[in-house]
Amino acid sequence: xxxxxxxxxxxxxxxxxxxxxxxxxxxxxxxxxxxxxxxxxxxxxxxxxxxxxxxxxxxxxxxxxxxxxxxxxxxxxxxxxxxxxxxxxxxxxxxxxxxxxxxxxxxxxxxxxxxxxxxxxxxx
Numbered sequence: 520x521x522x523x524x525x526x527x528x529x530x531x532x533x534x535x536x537x538x539x540x541x542x543x544x545x546x547x548x549x550x551x552x553x554x555x556x557x558x559x560x561x562x563x564x565x566x567x568x569x570x571x572x573x574x575x576x577x578x579x580x581x582x583x584x585x586x587x588x589x590x591x592x593x594x595x596x597x598x599x600x601x602x603x604x605x606x607x608x609x610x611x612x613x614x615x616x617x618x619x620x621x622x623x624x625x626x627x628x629x630x631x632x633x634x635x636x637x638x639x640x641x642x643x
Contacts, residue, residue, distance in 0.1 A: 528637030541615030566625025
């Protein structure tokens, strides 16, 4: 059974940091492109970052570039999203997703498997 489980969300003050984890089970995570998406209340789900299965290339939305870092630990079958210098507009539910043959990194319909999401709230 393929499963993705996110963890690491929480409440943090502006300027703070969080590291989200995405643990895979039932499949080998490094064979898939991994994407991180977020959804704020009343807004569409948006792509935040992705890491390619083909060559490990990383991709970032303009809004998070230079603040967020995506990585993958193949031995742990886990992907991570390190989030620094957090802003209130980063608030939302964060999802990780796994897909094969992903061409458009920030299109949700390119991904086959999704986690349940973890809440990130940035507020003072």
